[in-house]
Amino acid sequence: MRLTFLRRNLGYKMFALVLSIMLYYVASVQQNPRLTRDQYVQPEVMQLPATLVIKERPALIQLTVSGTESELAQLDKDPLTALVDGSQVNPGLNRLPVTVSLPKGVSLNNAALPTVQFSAELKEKQPYSVDVDFSGTPPAGQEYADPIAKPGNVVVQGLEADLKRIGRIVASVEQKQDELTVERSVDLYAEDNQRRRVEGVEIVPEKVQVRVNLRPVPITKIMFLSVKLIGNPAPDYRIVSYSDPSPNQIVVRGAVEALSAQSSIPLRVDISGIKETVTKTVTVALPPGMSPQTALPPIQVRVIVEPTTAVDAGKTATPTPPPSPQPTASTTPAP
CATH class of the missing domain: 2.170.120.30 (RNA Polymerase Alpha Subunit; Chain A, domain 2)
Known part of the structure; x- marks a missing residue:
């Protein structure tokens, strides 16, 4: 009897369960609508x-x-x-x-x-050198040398139009607080000639190692230029004289040890094969450890040349100086 009752109500129970699930779903959808x-x-x-x-x-x-x-x-x-x-x-x-x-x-x-x-x-490819933009304040009595990037050259890949816009590849480095010698890995980026970023290009490698060394502040010194003739004039010609360099001195900078060792710089003037008086424009070659304080001007030296036959003729026909005039007596009128 009891089993019959349970079987008879099982359908109602299943219907009630399904109905409750549907009502829960409807309520849930109403509370959280899609x-x-x-x-x-x-x-x-x-x-x-x-x-x-x-x-x-x-x-x-x-x-x-x-x-x-x-x-x-x-x-x-x-x-x-x-x-x-x-x-x-x-x-x-x-x-x-x-x-x-x-x-x-x-x-x-x-x-x-x-x-x-x-x-x-x-992709187009183009090689570029790396420019290091460095900003920092060195300790008193010292200065930062020129930054060094390794590698110093990179390859940039991208659209041809983008590569044409690139003015330089930059590694930007700023000195950190209490940092002396600067050395770190730095990301690279591309700039156009107006210092605007050029996006959409690939730089290989993406980073470079930058090092900025400290060095003592160099001193300046005035150096005189001394002419040093190199070579010989053409056969049957000789050098009569040459002028002092114009200008005859420059201002250089460098370490004390480098500048104290000398007071003048030789100016090499090539006279090989010359047959006439010439004015030579010469470039100054500074010794190691020296650099010009400002851009060096063109240095000029005038070299006077004459044939050796003119010298021989001068020796055989030396003019005789005229006799010195003799004093003559003058008559003083009597009083």
């Missing part, structure tokens, strides 16, 4: 071949997503990503599908995933 939102996403091309670069990026795409308020709120923290398989990209115009990554609980309402259009181009 919302719809339009999202604009920038597709990114991934795994692009190393020989290619994107010339024109894909345009923004519109995606319609749905979810509860809390699920859609996660999109603010974890935005949608739209990816394009770059392994299928070729130079020129490309049309490829997009893969969308969705957070948990969020669904995509688009009937089909969009296809994006973009263009790619073969």
